[in-house]
Amino acid sequence: MKHDWATAPRRATHDARNGLPNPVIPAADASQRPRRPQEGSTAMPTTRLAERLSAMNLPEGVTTSPLPNVYYFRSSISRPRAPVVYDPGIVVLAQGSKTGHLGDRSYVYDARHYLVLSLPMPFECETNVEPGKPLLGVGVTVSPALIAELLLDLGETAVANPPEHSVEACVTPPEMIDAAERLVAALDNERDTRLLAPAIAREIAYRALVGDRGDALRAVAARHGRYAEIAGVLREMHASYDRTFNVEDLAGSLKMSPAMFHRHFKAITATTPLQYLKAIRLDKARLLMASEGIPASVAATRVGYESRSQFSREFKKHFGATPTEEAAKWRGHVPSS
Template sequence: MSNSLASEIARFATTDGIHQTAIPRLTLVRKSAPTEPLHGVHQPSVCVIAQGRKRVMMGDQVFVYDADNYLTVSVDVPIVGQVVSASEDEPYLCVRLDIDPAMLTELILDMRLPETEERRCECGIALARTTPELAGAFMRLVSLLASPDDITMLAPLAEREILYRLLRGPQSAKLRQIAIGDSRMRQINRAIAWLRSNYADPFSAETLAQEARMSLSSLHFHFKEVTGVSPLNYQKQLRLQEARRLILGDRLDAATAGHRVGYDSPSQFSREYSRLFGAPPRRDIERLRRSPGPLEEA
């Protein structure tokens, strides 16, 4: 089944890159060679590789997956992703579906899944084995790109089947946390949403805890459990990734970009930029401009 899914992805992703599609929330990825590590914030989604292999790093945790396993992301998490197996003859081919919380909630209700009292947080990333049924559902969704007039009516049915397969699989509890209004994961999501909206402002642990409706100690413990980093380091990564985009895309100088994202000290900005990306801003940007490609993981 993975070969069939690979053929469908290759059919519509004919060039290397990240391809947004006419189907809402569906993205196809093709790479004909291994990539450098790419930084990004991964949104809640499921990623199925049809061909090739990839490494994803979150904090100090490493996840390696291929056509035998799919990746589930249940919360916005900062990651470093790297395609490690790809070639011209056998390119890396992947399909990603962002999770629609409303559709997920509706399906949980329709399936009459028993409510759970579990409030324990888990890592925001997990791997599980790709079944023929799940790969087949993805293949049917991707194949709709050949008949645009059918997308409006049939894509939601295929997407619903994918979510059904996921809820029947080993990652059901993790996905259900996205939809449970009073879950610990929802509290962490509130903290993440606040950080993403206010990343350039001075960090306030007390304000963040109030937004999440958690105690300070609980916030720090569960936030790192889910995202792999502390709230402060999460904010730093958001700042530095945006500064990198401003320098490369908007051609701002490093000092201006650093100030734009909340750094008052250019030297501190340069130090933290080097620590995350492996080189100071000028050298990093020169390298990126010599090797054009996506800045962020998809």
């Protein structure tokens, strides 16, 4: 799904994904400005979607839905730039806006622009809301199997060359908004959840796949090439974050030198392997403390830290608050175990 920390949740790894203010970027360098797709006639307001989500009286943060790969999120206040982790998938906002920052690039997504991610990606995000209009949205996580199935039905193949970026913001077409509205409605009924919701979530993935930035999702199903190899490593690190990873071993498994592995890894993630793993571990620790109420020492061990002091030091540097402060801040904003 999620974690804006969320947000892009995952059922047990939801982030309360939040956005942050844009950095000051010299006007002369247009390539680094926040990527907000050009408005077009194909975009449409998401009022009905916002009304449906508002009527649900969602709690702050991320909320799991009856469907494992779908989640909701809400934020009644603007939140400053902070680290989050998103799973591969699509984020559709009905109200409010977020700005995600990855490396030297920024992505704005709001009621007229959805976000698509092809890899589990730690980045930074800020949330912006207007008084009386909380940020509301729905996210759908996708798997390589789902994208491969859709490509097979389309008679197409995964991209031979990697996409320029693993995160993209795209103008939301009317069909995407309509599908999101129907998905939220279906999830409000037990029978519709079983019979209709999975197909509608699949439709949302399809709409993104055939959209202007579909290559970002096509890459999810790629099995060959450097992008696919690094993507495989990211998924492994994401799933087994409590393990010890050795960069030399990872590089060797891909028949790369450590220097080449670092270069390809950073080109895709805008960070180093060790920093990526650290971000995943700290995000998971925050989730565990907030959702399960466990102390920092237990969370540190469960995410792979051997030193409590190192965990506390790196946690505060990453989030700008101690584990206890951050857990108290997010407790009640994420689903409990």
